[in-house]
Amino acid sequence: MKKNIQLYLKSLLLVGLIQACLPITNPTQTSQEPRSQKVFTTANYVYERNIHTVLLYPNTAGDRQQDMLKPAVNQFNQRTPLLLEFDELGNSYQDYHVRIFHCNFDWQRSLLNNIEYLNDFNDFLIRDYQLSFNTKIPYVHYQFELPPVKLPGNYVLAVHRGSDENDLVLTRRFIIFDNKVAIEPDLDISSNPSFRDRNQQINFVIGYNNYEILNPQVDIKVMIRQNYRWGNAIANLQPRLIKEFQKILEYTFFNMENNFPGLNEFRRFDHRSIRFLGFNVANLTVTDSLVVATLQTDQPWVGRPYVRRSDFNGQFVVEHYETGRGMLESDYVATQFSLKTGETVPGEVFVVGGFNDWQLNPENLMIFDELTGVYFTEILLKQGIYDYFYAFKPSPQSPIDIPYFEGSYQETENAYEIIVYHRPLGGRADLIVGYKAFNSTQAR
The missing domain is CATH 2.60.40 (Immunoglobulin-like)
Incomplete structure (x- = not known):
């Protein structure tokens, strides 16, 4: 009974979050973490809960979906720029700036001064933004082409609000290589x-x-x-x-x-369309304010024979099936995941993948329903095709264990x-x- 109450409360929390983001009139109320508690990190991190679908990839000006599947890696002196994209739920534009930092092998900031690795002053205003079109949940889509750098190495970009460098919104890693070996x-x-x-x-x-x-x-x-x-x-x-x-x-x-x-080949679902059931989607519920996609109930794959399946190696692409203009016309869908285990496991269960940078947080933590023997969670995801795994975490100090549910095969x-x-x-x-x-x- 307690588990069912937790499940119900989590669904209410997601609906409340969506409603709270429409519209955003006071940017100081959008922070996931209070400004005073925002600590700069060189890891991939999102500081505010209304920031979604962060992408950083080489913009070849070719097939955008194929570009999205590429890592944030570029060759030194390459003319193809890296493109940063992200959404902010709501309909109000924010004044966002980007700073770039050079890091050493261990992702600690290097001793280099800005002028040693950048040609410009290290404060770039994001000028390219557009409001979503014909979506149930409005959002502002931002994109920014990274400037060229003077040196190869590890880099981290940080997006902050206005002129306050401590009012962080997100950080993202990328690497620039110069093949000498x-x-x-x-x-x-x-x-x-x-x-x-x-x-x-x-x-x-x-x-x-x-x-x-x-x-x-x-x-x-x-x-x-x-x-x-x-x-x-x-x-x-x-x-x-x-x-x-x-x-x-x-x-x-x-x-x-x-x-x-x-590991195993990734699980996948396709909810590019909300007019018909895509791959691994069991049901769609469409209202005036929200779309809910219920995925097929998954089973653990551990112990099963290996089966070759096509996947994106954990990545995802954003796309709108009917129009092909996914960045501005794809809606945000309350996506319901379920994993049938029959009984509780001695730890926590999460849904992970490139869509959340493999991070463990309350949004992708699953709750066990004793009546059905199923772990469940609901995550707000932009329409597209997504790879995912179920991850097991035995204790707070232990790393995530993916083979626990997915199995692991050398093939x-x-x-x-x-x-x-x-x-x-x-x-x-x-x-x-x-x-x-x-x-x-x-x-x-």
């Missing part, structure tokens, strides 16, 4: 026999024949990322073998330092990136001198 990946089954059927091992070689590295053991740092996630990236790998005459660094390990769980198709950092002699910051993106099916 060559990276050759080799994906293999795990060297640990106990994990060979469920892990993927990333071996690789770095060649620096045309680039000077005085002390590779100290000067070179490497990061490996799976499916564009920073939270589970592998860092601080040291080369197992240095071939000085051939200018080669070998990264092959036998203690699982370079292992990722293979799974995953996206990987290897990022190589170097701090030159006398340098004051880590620079990205190598970047390699590859698919697990391509590197075998």
